[in-house]
Amino acid sequence: MSIIAVFNQKGGVGKTTTALNLLAAIAQRGQRPVGIDLDPQAHLSHVFGAQAKLADDSVYSFFVRQRPLDDIARITKSGVVVCPAHLELAKVDSMLGKSVNIVTRLRQALRAPDAMPGPVVIDTCPLFNVLSLNAVFACDLLLVPVSCDFLALRGAREVERALNALEPVFRQRLPRRYLLTRYDARRRMSRQVVEQMMEALRPEDVCATRIRESVMLAESPSVELDVFRHAPSSHGALDYQALVEELVGAGFVE
Numbered sequence: 471m472s473i474i475a476v477f478n479q480k481g482g483v484g485k486t487t488t489a490l491n492l493l494a495a496i497a498q499r500g501q502r503p504v505g506i507d508l509d510p511q512a513h514l515s516h517v518f519g520a521q522a523k524l525a526d527d528s529v530y531s532f533f534v535r536q537r538p539l540d541d542i543a544r545i546t547k548s549g550v551v552v553c554p555a556h557l558e559l560a561k562v563d564s565m566l567g568k569s570v571n572i573v574t575r576l577r578q579a580l581r582a583p584d585a586m587p588g589p590v591v592i593d594t595c596p597l598f599n600v601l602s603l604n605a606v607f608a609c610d611l612l613l614v615p616v617s618c619d620f621l622a623l624r625g626a627r628e629v630e631r632a633l634n635a636l637e638p639v640f641r642q643r644l645p646r647r648y649l650l651t652r653y654d655a656r657r658r659m660s661r662q663v664v665e666q667m668m669e670a671l672r673p674e675d676v677c678a679t680r681i682r683e684s685v686m687l688a689e690s691p692s693v694e695l696d697v698f699r700h701a702p703s704s705h706g707a708l709d710y711q712a713l714v715e716e717l718v719g720a721g722f723v724e
């Protein structure tokens with residue numbers, strides 16, 4: 471079972487774009503991946519055409535009413551199974567923040583003997599809250615998109631500090647990969663961000679694959695498609711395919 475959480479507490483760095491196209495790239499390999507949308511904005515659910523009209527049909531009911539995940543899961547045209555989000559999810563933090571063992575609830579469900587077979591990719595919101603902690607505690611790999619600008623680089627350092635602070639709880643170093651997004655080799659800023667990232671982080675934690683700036687990646691959500699269905703020969707499709715191959719090679723996708 472491979473569980474990958476896509477997280478960065480900085481907004482707009484390419485988390486949903488990465489979760490969406492990673493799931494689609496895994497489906498392209500003939501597997502049936504499961505996407506879990508933990509962001510109340512529900513962008514991932516929307517692009518896959520799997521919006522939940524009622525909070526009860528979303529992961530909200532998994533957290534609040536203990537509804538099994540496979541009850542709310544839907545199969546999409548991309549061949550991806552999606553457990554959709556709903557705006558009500560924004561209340562989970564204040565409702566359940568103090569409950570016992572709340573941060574391991576998703577981990578327990580995904581690792582139960584009768585759990586849906588993976589691979590699983592979790593999209594998160596840009597906050598360190600109960601929902602994103604559920605993703606962090608559940609995952610085998612934390613994938614941290616970092617867009618090629620200096621503020622995003624600062625965000626990556628903050629993620630690294632937070633993960634290091636959690637290390638005594640995990641009793642191990644949580645495997646992580648920082649993924650550069652919106653990379654443009656012609657821009658000096660992109661090259662500088664790469665250099666500084668290699669200095670600030672362990673180089674082996676930085677993905678060799680870089681997701682290039684791509685109009686097709688930006689455009690595909692507006693027509694509710696992943697990049698493989700929208701523009702299969704675009705840079706965006708090639709880069710996310712390369713990312714899956716890298717993750718397969720590193721043993722994070724079976």
Ligand SMILES: Nc1ncnc2c1ncn2[C@@H]1O[C@H](COP(=O)(O)OP(=O)(O)OP(=O)(O)O)[C@@H](O)[C@H]1O
Nearest residue numbers: 481482483484485486487596652682683684687688
């Ligand atoms: N490689 C790319 N090339 C061009 N545009 C991109 C690329 N990756 C992401 N974008 C665009 O950047 C914007 C932010 O991306 P995305 O929604 O994936 O970020 P996010 O981290 O999920 O944001 P949030 O924190 O709000 O959830 C979107 O408009 C998306 O289309």
Ligand SMILES: [Mg+2]
Nearest residue numbers: 485486509513
């Ligand atoms: Mg998002």
